[in-house]
Amino acid sequence: MKLDNFPVIMSGWFKLFIIVFITLVYSGISYSQSYDKSGKTPEEKATKMADRMKQNLSLSDDQYKQIYNLALEKVKTHASNKEKYKTLDKEARKSMKMQNKAEYRKQLEGILNQDQITKMKRPNNNHYGTTTGHKGK
Secondary structure: OOOOOHHHHHHHHHHHHHHHHHHHHHHHHHHHHHOOOOOOOHHHHHHHHHHHHHHHHOOOHHHHHHHHHHHHHHHHHHHHHHHHHHHOOHHHHHHHHHHHHHHHHHHHHHHOOHHHHHHHHOOOOOOOOOOOOOOOO
């Protein structure tokens, strides 16, 4: 390979590299802007929550309907509160989230029987009870 041809070869490979790099960066930016974390409607999220509880807690059909409605309300409230959370300071946001969680738990316990509540609070039940080790965002 002659030294005279090196810049010509390099410039061709370099142009190709730049084109590929720009394409990858552009597609990455486009993907990140359009990416929805869950991609699910509130109804789908509520159905998933209610189905999981029905499976884990052996809900009756009436309980399932009540849990679905409660979960749907929770998902919609969470979505509407997202904008409010941005304007609050960290302590106020934490307090509001804890208050919403306590209210949800109270309503949930009004639907479930004592055995189901006990089962829900068991530490080995990963979807319910305390969330130790969860760091959040």
